[in-house]
Amino acid sequence: MAGRHSASRTKSKSKSTSPVVKYGAVGLAALLVVGAGGYFVFDRLGGGGCDSTTEYVVAADPSIAPVLTAVTTEASAEDLGCRSFRIEAASGMDPLGAPGQQGGPDLWIPDSTQWVAKASSGTGTLFDVAATSVAATPVVIAARESEMPFFATWTSALQLPGLRIGDPLTSSVSVAPIVGALWEAAAGTVAADAVPGALVPIAQAQAANMHQTDASARFAAVTADGGIAIATEQQVAAHNQDDASTKLAVTVPNTGAVFLDYPVVATASGTEHADARAAGVALAEVMGTESGRVALSQSGFRGPDRAPLDAGRGVGEATVLTVSDPAATAQVLRRYAVLALPSRALVVEDVSGSMAETAGPDTRIALTVQASETGAMLFPDNAQLGLWAFSIGLGGNGKDYKELAPIRRMDEMVDGVSHRQRMTDAVRMLPSLVKGGTGLYDTTLAAFRNVKEGYDPSAINSVILLTDGANEDPSSISLDELLATLKREQDPARPVIIVTIGITDDADAAVLQKISAATGGTSHIARTPAEIPGVFVDAMRSRATS
CATH class of the missing domain: 3.40.190.10 (Periplasmic binding protein-like II)
Structure with missing residues (x-):
């Protein structure tokens, strides 16, 4: 030629x-x-x-x-x-x-x-x-006919359990709902911090659902099991034309749609x-x-003018949602990339006597147990979790900490019982252990070293520590010694971060902040009982900024 x-x-x-x-x-x-x-x-x-x-x-x-x-x-x-x-x-x-x-x-x-x-x-x-x-096509929500939920916003769609979204890091189709949610936050339709929070469970499930990176796999899953999937109007139209026996319905939230152009x-x-x-x-x-x-x-x-498809196909007229701040989108995706890494975390819970004090209608430890169970649900099967409890002398022989569950994958089976169930059972034991003073510093250092010893380079390695007080063990190392040791033993190539969660205003917020900062982690305070469950989402989200 x-x-x-x-x-x-x-x-x-x-x-x-x-x-x-x-x-x-x-x-x-x-x-x-x-x-x-x-x-x-x-x-x-x-x-x-x-x-x-x-x-x-x-x-x-x-x-x-x-x-x-x-x-x-x-x-x-x-x-x-x-x-x-x-x-x-x-x-x-x-x-x-x-x-x-x-x-x-x-x-x-x-x-x-x-x-x-x-x-x-x-x-x-x-x-x-x-x-x-x-050409143009809007990104839509697909579901089996007669099973389509109502969505006011993309943010609410992102929060639906089991959302089949694909990989936002490699697909402009999969990232479109996030762009739509960011538009909603910028417009004041949803709270400014709603989008990062909605992405936590999606990112945590990402590694376990990478087989649904293309639309055909998501359609097959929806057809077989129900639920919703993210796709383009064009992909659904082609699917419905090729396979009339498994036709899918489509919709977009009231706010509008992101178009591919x-x-x-x-x-x-x-x-x-x-x-x-x-x-x-x-x-x-x-x-x-x-x-x-x-x-x-x-x-x-559709054509470049985005005019709706004929014959009743697709979602019809839709407001066009565009990226108002590309830098904000890039920042959210960077956070998502970190959140999507598997977790390897040791959860360390305070069971000192003050945890028996009343906090609203329940005790502090009862609320912590409820929040722990809720927080554990954020972790997919490929996450690795362990649980310690701590108060002065709890572990015997001068130790302030006691292992209730070793760090294992949540789906690992031991004697016919999953580790997820063992974690749940261990969390529910916490109220029976409440007594004594707060042995914070020795426990923190031991937990840091434990996670570091079993470091997994393919995961985010962390300590998640919850306490309602300050260190009360007179025989423990000092705060200065703890901070210096953490900084000295931290390996930049194999980092272990400490995320601290203070329960009520009795927690020493300044000390907890210093402990987290020494390892590049973040610190959170639940000042009221109602805030305790939310701090788990914040703790998960904080991995992206560490």
Whole structure:
């Protein structure tokens, strides 16, 4: 084929798993071959007016690659300005789709402008967008027909137990609900701190649910077991068209929807850049023709104007939610990445005599037990947890601490009983142990060393310490000695953080803050009984800032 690129020039081809879209209203006038390297278009050269065509390589998101292939194949060479397009499937910032590579594509069509912003921030390059959008589709909530819950906000959707969301760190579809929730927080629709809190259980479940990273896996899970999944309107429309027996309903919250917009980015460099940009404009124009609009609609895409799909498909009109502060989104995702790491934590609970004092309708220890049981539910099966109790002399032989459950995976079975159940049983023993004074400093150091000794490099290693008082053991090390020892023994390459939780104003907040700060952890105070359960969520969330 005459032109600027030969097949040998194309590097890093990505194998596509997307099905070829069939069109009834659009006849293919050229041969479309799907091979291991992607989608190859052999354009006709005899269309009159073009003695030859110039080929441009387009790295496009797999969801839209078949549509682009069909439309550019149908278009005449003259309509394309004596150009042809080789459409290659590339997800996100796949090496084929990443701009600026030697031998890379001339044009890049990711599914969202968010990828362009990410590439720009990562390389310091301001990329040239030839067309802001060639198609659009809103991110929606999918469920079995007649089983769709009502959602006022994306924040409430994120809080639904068992949400099938995929991986927000690698998918613009999966991150869209978070973007929507951040919009709601910025608009004052939900509390400013509601979004980070809602992400804690999702992130903690992420490692255990990575098999649902693509929409088809999420659809299969919803079809089999119910619940809801995050997907695009286009993905659901294609699913319903292909499998009428498992049709899914779709909705978006009252606040609106985040749309994927499929921009066209000119990525060729040097003297070839201007020609590539013009080719990108021509590609967008042909997608905006009648044939292009029909092809998009038949495969479930909206046009760049975001007009609703016909025949009652999809969610209809929806307010467009956009990222008002990209830096805030990036910060939340950085926190999410830390939260998504598995947990390895030793929970250390104060059982000194003061924990028997009344706190509202219950005692401090009763409320702590309730909060501990609630907090444990945040941890998935792949988390590793252990439990100690402490008061002066509790462990015998001068020790102020006693192991109630060793650190093990929550799903580990011992003598036919799961470790999760053993943790629950151990927590419920705490009230029977209440007596004596608070042996805080020796216990803290011993817990730190215990976690460090069994350090797991694939997890967040921490001590979660709850107390309602100050150190009362006259034979223990001093606070200065404790802080100095923690700093000296902390290994930056194998960090163990201490998260402290003070129960009521009787807790020595200043001391707890110093202990946490010495290891890069955070400190929290539950000043009223009602606040005690919430501090567990805060403690989990704090891992992202340590």
